[in-house]
Amino acid sequence: MAYGPDWPSVRRRAATRPWAASVLAAVQEGFTAWAGVPIPGPERESAWIHHYFCDADGAELRSGQDHHVCTDCGKVYAGEPWDGAWRARTHDAVAGQAQRAALLHRLKGLGQARAELERILSTYARDYLSYRPHGEMVGVGRVQPQSLDEAVWAVGLLRAARWSGDALSPATSQAVDRMARAVADLLRPQVGAVHNIHCWLLAALAECAARLGDTELLTWCRDGEHGAEAQVRQGFHPEGLWYEVNAHYHYYALAALLSYAEAAGPGGLSEESEARLSRAIGAPPLLAYADGRLPAYGDGWPDCFVAEFAPQAEAAWTLLPAARPDPRPYYRHPHPTSLRLWYGARIPDPTPTRSPASSPTGSRASAPTGSATSSLVSAASSSPAALAGRNSVAALVFGPDDLPPPGTAVPASFAWPRAGIALLRSPAVRLAIRSGPDAGWHDHRDKLAVDAETVTGWSSLDLGTSGYGSEFTAWMRSPAAHNTVTVGARPQPAHTGRLVEWSAGHVTAESAWDGHVLRRTITVNDHGWTDVLTVTLAHPDAIEWAFHGDGAFVPGLGPGTPADLGHAWLRDVRRLTGRPLRGAWSITGSPHLTLTVPEGFTAYAATAPGNPNGRPLGLLLLRGHATEARFEAAFTIETHEPSSAVTTT
Numbered sequence: 001m002a003y004g005p006d007w008p009s010v011r012r013r014a015a016t017r018p019w020a021a022s023v024l025a026a027v028q029e030g031f032t033a034w035a036g037v038p039i040p041g042p043e044r045e046s047a048w049i050h051h052y053f054c055d056a057d058g059a060e061l062r063s064g065q066d067h068h069v070c071t072d073c074g075k076v077y078a079g080e081p082w083d084g085a086w087r088a089r090t091h092d093a094v095a096g097q098a099q100r101a102a103l104l105h106r107l108k109g110l111g112q113a114r115a116e117l118e119r120i121l122s123t124y125a126r127d128y129l130s131y132r133p134h135g136e137m138v139g140v141g142r143v144q145p146q147s148l149d150e151a152v153w154a155v156g157l158l159r160a161a162r163w164s165g166d167a168l169s170p171a172t173s174q175a176v177d178r179m180a181r182a183v184a185d186l187l188r189p190q191v192g193a194v195h196n197i198h199c200w201l202l203a204a205l206a207e208c209a210a211r212l213g214d215t216e217l218l219t220w221c222r223d224g225e226h227g228a229e230a231q232v233r234q235g236f237h238p239e240g241l242w243y244e245v246n247a248h249y250h251y252y253a254l255a256a257l258l259s260y261a262e263a264a265g266p267g268g269l270s271e272e273s274e275a276r277l278s279r280a281i282g283a284p285p286l287l288a289y290a291d292g293r294l295p296a297y298g299d300g301w302p303d304c305f306v307a308e309f310a311p312q313a314e315a316a317w318t319l320l321p322a323a324r325p326d327p328r329p330y331y332r333h334p335h336p337t338s339l340r341l342w343y344g345a346r347i348p349d350p351t352p353t354r355s356p357a358s359s360p361t362g363s364r365a366s367a368p369t370g371s372a373t374s375s376l377v378s379a380a381s382s383s384p385a386a387l388a389g390r391n392s393v394a395a396l397v398f399g400p401d402d403l404p405p406p407g408t409a410v411p412a413s414f415a416w417p418r419a420g421i422a423l424l425r426s427p428a429v430r431l432a433i434r435s436g437p438d439a440g441w442h443d444h445r446d447k448l449a450v451d452a453e454t455v456t457g458w459s460s461l462d463l464g465t466s467g468y469g470s471e472f473t474a475w476m477r478s479p480a481a482h483n484t485v486t487v488g489a490r491p492q493p494a495h496t497g498r499l500v501e502w503s504a505g506h507v508t509a510e511s512a513w514d515g516h517v518l519r520r521t522i523t524v525n526d527h528g529w530t531d532v533l534t535v536t537l538a539h540p541d542a543i544e545w546a547f548h549g550d551g552a553f554v555p556g557l558g559p560g561t562p563a564d565l566g567h568a569w570l571r572d573v574r575r576l577t578g579r580p581l582r583g584a585w586s587i588t589g590s591p592h593l594t595l596t597v598p599e600g601f602t603a604y605a606a607t608a609p610g611n612p613n614g615r616p617l618g619l620l621l622l623r624g625h626a627t628e629a630r631f632e633a634a635f636t637i638e639t640h641e642p643s644s645a646v647t648t649t
Contacts, residue, residue, distance in 0.1 A: 003210065003265030004162060005318075005397045007106055013401055014107060019389055023396045024107060031100040035116060039094050039123050040087040042130040046145045047084025048137055053467025057609070058476070060467070081469075084145065091143050094120055095156030102163035103393065114167050121161055121168060125175035128182055138197055139190045147190045148197045151204035154183045155259050158207035162263070177212060184208040184217060191226050194234045195440070196242070196249050199256035202228050206263035221260070222268060228260050232273040239416035240279030245439040246300030246464070247284050251309045254280050258312060261319045271322040281313050281325035285332075286414060287423060287432065289453045292333025293612070296464025297434065299442035299477075302612030304464075306330055311392035314399035328403060331389065413504040422499055422507040426524040428637045429454050433522055435497030435509040445491040446482035447511035448520045448533070452549075454637050456589025460549040463610045463617075475569035476610055479546070480621065485518055485535055485631075486544040514538060528591055531633040537626075543601075545622040545631045551587035553605040553618040560605060565621065569608055576603040585618050591635035597622055598629045 013020045040046070052061045052068070059072035063086050068077045098120045104113035124143070131142035139147025161168065161176050168176065184205055191201045202221050206228075209218035222228050235253060236242055242250035257277060261268050269277070285306045288294055292306040310330035317324055390399065411430075415422040420436015431452040438445075442465075453459040463481050466473045479486040486492075497511040500519070508521040515538025523530045535543055552572070560574030567573075581595040581603050597603050601624030611617040622631060 003262065004165075010397055011107055013396060017401060019391070020396050023391060023393060024103075026391070027100050027103055027393065028108070028110075031097065031104055031113065031116070034093065034097040034100070035112070036119075037090075037094055037097060039120065040090050042127055042132065044087065045084055045132065045134050046088035046091060046141075046143065046149075047081040048145050048469060049085050049088050049149065050137075050468040050470075051081040052085040052089065053470040053472075055471040058466025058470045058472035088144055088149060091153055092149075092156075095153050095160070098157055098160035099163070102160040102167070103397075105164055105167050114164075117160060117164055117167055118169060118172055121157065121176055122172040124157060125172060125179040128179045133186070140186070142186065147187060148200055150183070151187055151197075151200040154187075154204040155200070155207055155263075158183075158204070158211055159259075159263070162207065162210060180208040180211040184212075184214075188217070188220075191224070193226060194231055194243075196244065196253035196256065198226055199228075199231050199235070199253045199260070202226075202231065203256045203259040203263065206260045206268070210263045210265070218264060218268075222264065228257060228264070228268065229270060229273055231257060232269065232276050236276050236280050237416065237419040238276075238279075239419050240276065240281075240283030241416065241419045241421070242280065243437065243439060244298065244442045245419070245421075245434070245436075246297040246442065247287070247294040247304050247309075248296075248301045249299070249442060250280070250284060251312060254312055258315050258319050262315075269320075274320045275323040278316065278320050278323035278325040281316050281327075282329070283416075284309070285329040286411070287421075288333075289430065289459065293461075295432065295451050296462045296612060298439055298444045299465040299468075300462070302461075302464040302610075305333065307333055310390070311394035314390070314392060315394040315397075317400055318398040326404070327399070328406060331403070332406075415499060415502040415507070417499050420497055420499060420509075422502050422509065424505060424507060424522060424524045424529075426505060426529070427455065427526050428528050429524055429635075431522060431524060431529055433507055433509050433520065435499055435511060437496045438494040443494065444477050444482060445494065446479070446484050447492055447495070447497040448509055448518055449482045449484040450520075450522065450531070451483065452529075454528075454589060454591060456637060456639060458550050458585065458587055458590040459613065460547065461612050464612060472610070475608070478567070478569075480544070480567050480570070480619070481546075481548075481608070481610070483547045485533060486542075486546070487516055487518075487535070487537065488541045489544070528635040528637045531631075531635070533631045535626075535629045535631075537628070540625060540627045542623070542625050543629050545601075545629075546619060547633070548608070548617055548619040549585045549587075549590060550611065550613070550615040551585035551590060551618050552607050552616055553583055553620055554586050555581065555583040555605065557582075563604055565604060565606070565623070567606075569610075570606040570619070571608065573604055573606040576605055578603070581620075587615060589637075589639075591637045593620075594634045594636075595620070595622075596630070596632040598624060598626070598631065600624045600626060601629065 014024045054070035054075055056075055057072050059070050061068040062071050068082045101113040101117040104110045133140050133142055136145040141147055141150030144150040144153050187201050187204055191198050206221050242253050284294055288306050294304045296302045307330055313325055313327035313330050413424045421434050423432040429452055433450045435447050451460055451462050463476045465476050479491050493513050495513040500508040500510050506523045511518045517536045520533040555576050557578045560576040563573045563575040565573055579597055581597055584590045584592045601622045604621045606619045608617050608619055
């Protein structure tokens with residue numbers, strides 16, 4: 001019953017395609033770097049992976065002996081919960097090592113790989129029930145701190161066992177069976193929603209079912225109330241975007257469902273569901289900026305590029321045979337970092353440590369949750385050298401021998417009514433506006449927010465999120481960090497907006513709650529865009545319009561006077577004059593802005609941290625108290641050198 005890759009085809013690919021041989025060589029190098037990594041025992045619990053971020057700047061931590069250091073500012077953390085989060089990351093890393101071992105055993109017959117696989121699986125299988133059930137934030141795990149992380153870790157280990165064939169000793173194989181039953185008993189009662197977490201629970205349960213030959217469990221995973229079919233049909237909008245909207249959770253859910261499809265084998269999904277998952281592969285690249293960066297909507301992670309998720313398109317080539325997606329859009333822009341995993345997450349680098357109880361941690365960049373690493377096989381070694389082109393294990397194991405010739409399609413404007421997103425393109429700008437349904441816990445409650453990139457390279461990006469345990473995330477989720485209107489000095493409530501009308505160069509969207517109505521109309525042209533946002537409230541209240549972009553805002557009439565708006569994280573706040581307000585941002589290529597300031601409103605400029613591209617972030621805010629307001633902005637882009645009022649940063 002257990003499904004496995006077509007190993008003869010994979011061996012042939014590795015022998016005949018240079019890119020595939022490079023992937024396999026990188027896997028072997030990574031295996032060597034991680035060989036013998038100690039496994040944290042059941043004596044101390046793991047902790048939420050999102051604790052492993054700095055409060056001051058949201059950057060990830062990196063382990064040292066008995067302490068953890070911010071990779072950006074150098075702040076040092078010690079004790080719990082950081083030690084527990086380090087243990088969780090180490091469990092992930094060990095599961096990744098098990099998958100490297102299984103792959104090398106299958107493709108190269110390495111005795112060392114077989115021994116490493118035996119060591120890892122026998123240790124976990126022997127001790128699994130000794131890990132005490134505990135839960136933090138999302139359900140209960142044993143080895144890991146919650147059901148989600150437990151599921152992702154279990155997918156990694158059980159995939160390694162499935163790939164290994166008959167490599168395990170009879171005693172270890174029987175112990176892994178018992179562990180699979182215990183994992184199923186732990187996770188099955190926790191499935192109960194359409195959500196990325198529950199997609200991972202189903203993927204782990206499908207691995208358990210395949211391991212145990214449990215047809216009843218596998219059928220339940222597919223057809224249950226919250227089974228895989230329901231996750232696909234209810235979780236993905238018809239246009240292909242996951243309902244939590246941001247790219248990282250989109251691909252996180254997609255990775256889980258592809259993992260489920262691999263374990264379940266043929267018949268694990270209906271053709272209709274395969275078609276929708278294929279659209280899920282094709283949708284996000286349409287949102288990308290010129291360099292391949294994807295918008296970090298809601299709790300999206302800001303360092304997010306299309307090429308990062310090429311492994312999912314490669315895996316889908318084989319796992320979705322009824323509706324194979326086109327992987328070519330994922331290779332149009334090289335990714336700025338070199339490390340890739342199975343379906344697009346990242347893996348920690350080996351970090352030597354003098355403590356015998358320690359093992360490698362540290363990471364080059366963020367993942368949707370740190371637990372993503374454990375289910376995925378590293379396609380890269382510990383070396384920072386990049387593998388050019390196709391560089392994932394997914395390409396090696398599931399992708400085509402060769403990609404089709406590059407396409408010639410030109411990006412165009414589009415609208416996704418069900419997802420509530422419209423994207424406009426002109427020779428001057430790429431601009432998106434979001435309305436649509438509430439996206440759940442990861443929604444930043446910022447209906448009608450816009451993000452933009454100009455032909456000159458200036459951008460206004462969504463800031464996304466950091467580790468959820470980090471204080472810095474409070475700023476990234478705050479209303480002032482988004483290009484929209486705040487009513488009553490508080491975030492919007494959960495509600496559904498709508499696209500009212502749309503054409504290739506024009507869109508109107510609306511957001512309404514508690515008798516308040518916000519309507520925004522964007523029109524793009526050859527030289528920029530216009531933005532009109534009207535606010536009609538059920539009763540007078542505080543209204544704040546915000547817009548940010550690369551560089552500090554430089555007004556046409558002097559620097560302004562110092563002010564305090566009461567927003568944490570804002571710096572250099574200045575009260576501005578001018579009716580209308582005119583100016584530009586201090587980055588070459590920024591648009592020149594003409595902004596109507598409504599009667600009774602005051603304009604302010606400020607700077608803030610968190611711009612995803614690393615540039616300074618300059619904010620404009622208009623603040624007043626009224627029942628109605630109309631904000632009119634005209635952004636004009638000049639492709640020649642900017643005026644003397646604008647400096648280059």
